[in-house]
Amino acid sequence: MEELQIGGRIGRLRRQRAISQADLATSIGISGSYLNLIEHNRRKITVPLLLKIAGYFGVEPGELADSDEGRLVGDLMEMFGDDVFADSDVTNIEVRDLAHANPMAARAMLQLYRRFRAEGQAAPARAEDEPEHFHLATDRISDFLQEHANYFPTIEEAAERIRADIDSSADDFAYGLRTYLFNVFGTELRLASLPQGIARTYDRTRNQLLISDILPAESATFLIAHQLGQMAANAEIGALVAELPEGDAPALGRNVLAAYFAAALIMPYGPFQRACRDYRYDIERLGRRFGASFEQVAHRMTTLQRPGALGIPLHLIRTDIAGNISKRFSLSGIHIPRHSGACPRWNVYSAFLSPERVNVQISQMPDGERYFCIARAFSKGDHRYNAPLRHFSIGLGCSILHARELIYSDGIDLNNTAQIVPIGVGCRICPRMECGQRAHPPADHRFRLDDAVRPESIYGKMM
Template identity: 40%
Template sequence: MAMNKKLFLGYKLRRLREGKKLSQAALAVLLEVSPSYLNQIENNQRPLTVPVLLRIAKVLDVDLATLVEDEESRLVADLREALNDPVFGSGSIGLSELRNAASASPELAKRVLTLYQTFRQLDERMQSLTENLSSATGEERGGHAHFPYEEVRDFFYYCNNYFGPLDEAAEALVEEEGFRLGQMHNDLVAYLENRHGVRVRIVAEDDTAGMRTFEPGAGSLSLSALLSVPSRTFQLAHQVALLAYHERIEEVVAGAKLSSDDARSICRVGLANYFAGALVMPYMAFANQAKALRHDIEQLQSRFGASFEQVAHRLSTLQRPGARGVPFYFVRVDMAGNITKRHSATRFHFTRFGGACPLWNVHEAFAQPGKILVQLARMPDSISYICVARTVSKRGGSYLRPDRQFAVGLGCETAYASEVVYSAGLDLASEQAAVPIGVNCRICERDDCRQRAFPPIGSHISVDENNRSFVPYLFA
C-alpha cells in the first residue's frame, strides 16, 4: 500500500479508541507500539505509518478505506463557505486552520454550521417581512419552513448517504421472499396483502389526494394512475419499509439527534425512501451488475425495472464497508437552478447557500431534454470529474397541469474513468479539455470566469472606467 502524503489521523484515531472504551495504554499494547508514540500520533505530532495503519484497521475493526478517507474535506468546504460571509468579518481563515478545527471537533464544526444556517433563515425571514410590510400585500411566511429539510439533508450527507442496517435488511428481505429483480411490482403487491393485510389499488387522480395514500384502518394502499411502473414499485417498497421496518427506521432517527419533530418526520420519510431503493436494487446484486455494465444507467434501468433517477441515486449509495462501489455524487436540480436533492460519496462539494455553477452541465440538460450529456469538469481544488446529466419528467396528467422538469446529475472522479462507460471519448489527459467549474460564484476562487454572476464575498473589486473586459468582474 503506497501513500502519496503523510497521514495525520490523530483526532479520528482518538474518537475510535474512545468509542471502543480503550485507554491509550491498552491500545498501545494491542498495536505493539509504545504509549508515548501513540500519544504523539493522537496529537498529530507523528504521521501514521502503513504497518501501524493496517494494525489499527484490524484491532479496531474498521474498514481501511473508511479510516483513511478524508471525511473532513466536506466539512472544511462547508465551513469555508459559511465563514466567508461578511457577518464574520473581512479576514479569511486559512485552510490549515479550518482542517484542524474540523478534525479536532467535527461536532462543534457542525453546530457552527447549524447556527449559521439558522442565522440565514432568520435573516431571510426578516427581509421577507420587511418586503411584505412595505408592499402591504401577502402574509408573512415562516422563515424556518425549509430548515428541517436542510438539517435532515446534512444528516444524510455526513452519513455518506449509506445506512447499513436498512440496506442489509432490504437485501435480506429480497432473499427471504424470493422477489424477482426487475419484476418486483406484483411481488410487492402480493407481499403487502399476504403479510400485512394491505390491498393495493390504482386510482384515477380525482379519487386520491396524492401519489400514495395509505389507510391503516381500511388496510388499503392507493397509488395514483399517473405513476409509472417504476414509481409505483418504489412507492410499494416505501410502504413495506414503514410497515415492516418501522423500528429500525426509528433507531436511525433517534441516533440522528435532530432538533425538531418536523425534522424527525422528514428523516423517517427519507429513510423509508432509502429502504425502497435498497429493496428494488439490492446492494450486492446491484453493485455487481453496475460494475459489470460499467455503471451504464440505462442498462441498469432495464435490469432492475427502475427509473433513471432511481438508478442514479442508488449508485451514490454504494458505500458498504468492505464492498464499496465507485464513489459518485448525485444531484437533482430544478429549472431555476435550485438543488432539490444532493448526495455525495466524493470530494465534490455542493453549494449550501446560493445557486450552483452556471458552467456545470446539469443546467445545459434542460436545453436537450431526455439526452444524456457528459462533461469533463475540474473543480478549483484541481480534482477532475466525469459529470453525467439528463432531464427527468414528473407527469402532470392534464393540459392545465404541465409536466415538471428536473435535471439529474451523477458524477465521479476521473480516477475511476476505466470503470465508467461515460468516460468513452473524453480526453482525460488534457487539462484544457476539462471545463473549469466551481461550487458557486459567491465563494469561487476563479478570477477569469466569464460566466461569473457576481464577485466572491470578501473580494476587492477593481473598476477601470477606460477599459471593459470580457470577464464581468476584475479583482484588485
C-alpha cells in the first residue's frame, strides 16, 4: 500500500466536487499542507487514511488507485523518443526512475518540452519533410479531459434536468428536442441544403438553427443537442473553461464540453450506465437503444465515472487511415501516444483491413500489463451521390481484469498466451527488439549490422 501513487486521483475527486483542500483536510483529520503533499505524491498514504478518504468520497478504496505515474512514464518515454534526444542514450529504466523519484521535476521537463514543440510549430522556415507539430490547444484539452477523468458532474446535472423536461413533454425524443428549443429559446429548427462541408449553422438574427439535410439521423440529433448545450449549459461550460489557459484552448474547450453535454442528453447517465451493465457494453445494441452512432456510444462509455455508479475504466483512441490520432483518453492504464502514431500491431490499425467489423485483441504492453481491446473501422460522409468519405478507426479497451464484463470476450480464452499480441507505444520507445514491424530503432540503441545476415527488420540487430 505504501507504493500507491494516488494523489492525482484524490485531487481530481476533490476538484470535481468543488471541495477546498482545507475542508477535505479538516474532514479527514490532517493538515492542509499535508494533504497538499499527498495530492502531489510527495507523502505516502497510510491504510487508515486511505479508508478515511475513500469513505469521505463514497468510493471503494480500490477506486482511488491512480494511473498518473503510468501516464507520466509514457509521456516521458515518448518525449525521450524525439530526435532531439537521439544522442542522450536514456534507458526505459532511467525514465521510470525519474517519474517515480521526481514526478514534479519530470512534469516540469515535459512542460518545457511541449513549449519547445509549440515554438517549433511557429517557426516560419520548416523543411518540407519535417513532421507536423501538434497544436498546443488540442494537447491542453486532452490533458484537461484526463485530469477530470472525462467526467463533468455539473454538465451531467444540466443535461439530466433538460432531458427530464423533454421527456415529460413528448414521447419521441427528437420531437421533444425540437419543441424544447422552440419553447425555451424561441429557436426554429429546420433541415436545409447547406454549402458543402457545413453540417450546421445558427442564424442569430432569425433565431434559426439549420441542420444539413444529408446527414445521418444520429449525426443530426447530436448537432442539435450540441447547439442546445451551448445555449442551455453555457454557465456550467464557462465555469469549467475558466480552468484553461488563455489562447485557443478555451474556444476548443467550449466545443468539447458542448459535445459532452450532447452525449449526456442523448444517453442520460443513469439509464445508459444500467444499459451498459445489462447489455454487457454491446455497442451496437446500445446505439439502437439510444439512437446513437458507434463512435458516440463508445465515447460516452468513457465518461461513466459517477461515484456509486461507475462503469468499466476504459481507454479510447480514434485514428484515421494515415495513423493520425485525433482522440485519445485512458482510464485503463494503457498509454496512448500524444504526438505520433501508435504501434502498428494494435488492432485499431488492423481494423482498417475489415471495416465495419468489430476486431478483438488481447494486447500486452512491454511492462507486462494486458488489455482487452476492440476496434472497428468505419467511414463518414454525407448521404449524397459521390460524397467524399473520411475513414476512421475507433479503439476501445480495458484492463484484462474487466474483460469478462464486455460481451466481446465471449468465446475467447483470456488465459491462452497464444492469443496475446505484444504491442508498444511507439517504435522509438518500445524495447522489443524482436519485432519485425519496427519503423524506427529504439532511442537508446545503436546499430550493429552483420552484412552476412538480413533480418526481417534491420533494427532487430542492434547494440
